Amino acid sequence: xxxxxxxxxxxxxxxxxxxxxxxxxxxxxxxxxxxxxxxxxxxxxxxxxxxxxxxxxxxxxxxxxxxxxxxxxxxxxxxxxxxxxxxxxxxxxxxxxxxxxxxxxxxxxxxxxxxxxxxxxxxxxxxxxxxxxxxxxxxxxxxxxxxxxxxxxxxxxxxxxxxxxxxxxxxxxxxxxxxxxxxxxxxxxxxxxxxxxxxxxxxxxxxxxxxxxxxxxxxxxxxxxxxxxxxxxxxxxxxxxxxxxxxxxxxxxxxxxxxxxxxxxxxxxxxxxxxxxxxxxxxxxxxxxxxxxxxxxxxxxxxxxxxxxxxxxxxxxxxxxxxxxxxxxxxxxxxxxxxxxxxxxxxxxxxxxxxxxxxxxxxxxxxxxxxxxxxxxxxxxxxxxxxxxxxxxxxxxxxxxxxxxxxxxxxxxxxxxxxxxxxxxxxxxxxxxxxxxxxxxxxxxxxxxxxxxxxxxxxxxxxxxxxxxxxxx
Numbered sequence: 001x002x003x004x005x006x007x008x009x010x011x012x013x014x015x016x017x018x019x020x021x022x023x024x025x026x027x028x029x030x031x032x033x034x035x036x037x038x039x040x041x042x043x044x045x046x047x048x049x050x051x052x053x054x055x056x057x058x059x060x061x062x063x064x065x066x067x068x069x070x071x072x073x074x075x076x077x078x079x080x081x082x083x084x085x086x087x088x089x090x091x092x093x094x095x096x097x098x099x100x101x102x103x104x105x106x107x108x109x110x111x112x113x114x115x116x117x118x119x120x121x122x123x124x125x126x127x128x129x130x131x132x133x134x135x136x137x138x139x140x141x142x143x144x145x146x147x148x149x150x151x152x153x154x155x156x157x158x159x160x161x162x163x164x165x166x167x168x169x170x171x172x173x174x175x176x177x178x179x180x181x182x183x184x185x186x187x188x189x190x191x192x193x194x195x196x197x198x199x200x201x202x203x204x205x206x207x208x209x210x211x212x213x214x215x216x217x218x219x220x221x222x223x224x225x226x227x228x229x230x231x232x233x234x235x236x237x238x239x240x241x242x243x244x245x246x247x248x249x250x251x252x253x254x255x256x257x258x259x260x261x262x263x264x265x266x267x268x269x270x271x272x273x274x275x276x277x278x279x280x281x282x283x284x285x286x287x288x289x290x291x292x293x294x295x296x297x298x299x300x301x302x303x304x305x306x307x308x309x310x311x312x313x314x315x316x317x318x319x320x321x322x323x324x325x326x327x328x329x330x331x332x333x334x335x336x337x338x339x340x341x342x343x344x345x346x347x348x349x350x351x352x353x354x355x356x357x358x359x360x361x362x363x364x365x366x367x368x369x370x371x372x373x374x375x376x377x378x379x380x381x382x383x384x385x386x387x388x389x390x391x392x393x394x395x396x397x398x399x400x401x402x403x404x405x406x407x408x409x410x411x412x413x414x415x416x417x418x419x420x421x422x423x424x425x426x427x428x429x430x431x432x433x434x435x436x437x438x439x440x441x442x443x444x445x446x447x448x449x450x451x452x453x454x455x456x457x458x459x460x461x462x463x464x465x466x467x468x469x470x471x472x473x
Contacts, residue, residue, distance in 0.1 A: 001107070001116075003016040003033045003116075004034045006107070011120075013035075013120065014035065014120045015032050015036070015039045016033040016034045016117070016119075017032060017081060018033050018081070018116050019078055019115045019117075020113060020114060021114070021115060030063050030077050030078075031061060031062050032057075035059075042121075043055050043057045044057055067225075068225050071229070071230060072089075075284070077117060081104075085106065086103070088103050090102070091292060092127070092227055093226050094226060098125050099123070100122070101123075102121050102122075103119075103120045127296070133293075138286070139286065139290050142166075142170055145166065146166060146167075146294055149162045150301055160178060160192040164176045165194040167276065167290075170287070171287050172279060172283060173280070175195045175196070175276065175277045175278070176194050176277075177190060177204045177273075178191040178193070178272060179204070179275075181271055186213045188213050188272075191302070193205070201256070201278070219244075227262070228260065228262045228263075228295075229259065230261075230287075231258055231259045233258070233281060237251075256278060258281060260279055260288070262291050262295040265299050271303065274298065316328040320370060320373060320374060320377075321377035321391055323377050323386055323391050323397070324390045324391070325391055328390065329398060332390075333442065336400075336438050336441045337439055337441055344436065344437040345437075345438055346402075346403055346434060346437075347403075348400075348409040348444070349432065349433050349434075349447075349448040350431070350432045351448045351451070352398075352430050353396045353456060354372060354373065354376050354429075357369055357373070359465075372425065373395060376395075377389070379416060379420055379426060382415075382419060383412050383415045384412065398448075409432050416430065417430070427463075429459055430455055431447075431448045431453070433445075
């Protein structure tokens with residue numbers, strides 16, 4: 001068979017691939033037997049978006065002479081050449097800055113221990129929705145169902161739980177997880193996960209601990225520039241063993257013997273991962289096609305969710321201390337004061353104001369003053385939930401505690417005083433009030449404020465030097 005003639009008779013970037021069949025039924029080397037002019041040019045004079053080094057094309061070379069080892073590329077080639085299936089995939093591999101529309105077509109003439117297929121590739125610098133949607137009806141239905149779940153639910157996290165459950169069931173997997181990354185803080189958290197009823201796997205949240213981000217940061221290199229990682233059998237797991245031994249050992253230790261993992265992207269940044277453990281390897285092709293499209297959609301939805309979450313944080317939290325800001329406190333107070341519930345519950349309010357902050361600002365500068373404010377906030381967060389603490393003013397904090405008692409409030413105030421004393425330089429004037437009905441919150445705020453100023457007056461009476469405002473000469 002004239003492979004050069006076959007390659008040159010096809011358009012776009014086309015080559016002929018061979019797969020070696022081994023006596024034990026496994027497969028060996030995958031080689032690029034021949035290529036048309038466009039394909040050879042893509043190797044010898046690659047376009048900038050493909051991020052490939054210049055190479056001289058030599059017919060019948062192993063494919064890894066030109067691109068990094070890619071399990072997904074190998075699987076598609078074997079499916080076409082050996083199993084005589086037509087494979088179509090539309091992906092954006094990590095190693096490229098472009099989308100690739102790829103088709104693998106079987107060639108029916110095999111030579112001894114070699115099987116052949118053609119590989120044709122088209123390049124899109126931006127995603128082509130028509131190419132992306134060219135899938136079977138079954139896959140289209142699965143993707144559409146997930147889209148309907150996302151669009152028809154106002155509770156984003158609840159919707160994601162339903163999508164993750166649907167994906168796990170589609171994969172016949174024991175567990176499916178979406179993990180979000182905070183690359184700024186180098187931390188990660190589970191957005192949603194679903195486990196089969198009969199699984200012995202632990203919930204993935206069980207594994208999240210300080211420093212786990214460093215483990216996750218090795219996954220991108222393990223994917224080797226592809227768009228996903230699919231480990232469906234022992235051979236694939238051995239690849240992981242060589243590539244990332246620590247990850248391999250952790251999977252085996254947890255009794256995970258197959259894995260499909262896709263990065264979730266926002267532009268060029270990886271903001272998370274979605275994966276399924278111990279899935280049905282017979283469904284590998286369907287799983288890959290479904291998740292390629294689903295992950296593309298989820299990436300957009302999750303990016304928007306994180307953006308809105310970030311905007312909400314910026315609008316509701318004090319940037320210096322991390323506690324809630326004055327605007328959030330005012331809104332919370334309004335809601336409590338106007339609540340329509342017939343059943344009332346008690347409410348405690350605490351005001352805490354830094355003593356001597358003006359003196360620190362005057363003598364040491366405002367940076368030192370900011371450090372003192374931050375230290376005071378840290379003390380409060382050791383005693384109270386951070387969402388209960390509000391920075392009401394420059395050096396003033398308020399704490400609002402629903403369903404509490406005078407004894408509980410007094411106990412917490414004493415803990416704050418003890419921590420302040422141990423700090424060495426934080427002194428807080430503190431006032432409090434507990435009311436039986438949360439609707440009386442404005443009354444509680446006023447009385448707590450009066451109580452706090454009385455405490456401050458007592459402090460300055462015994463520490464007159466703390467009131468000095470002018471910088472010493």
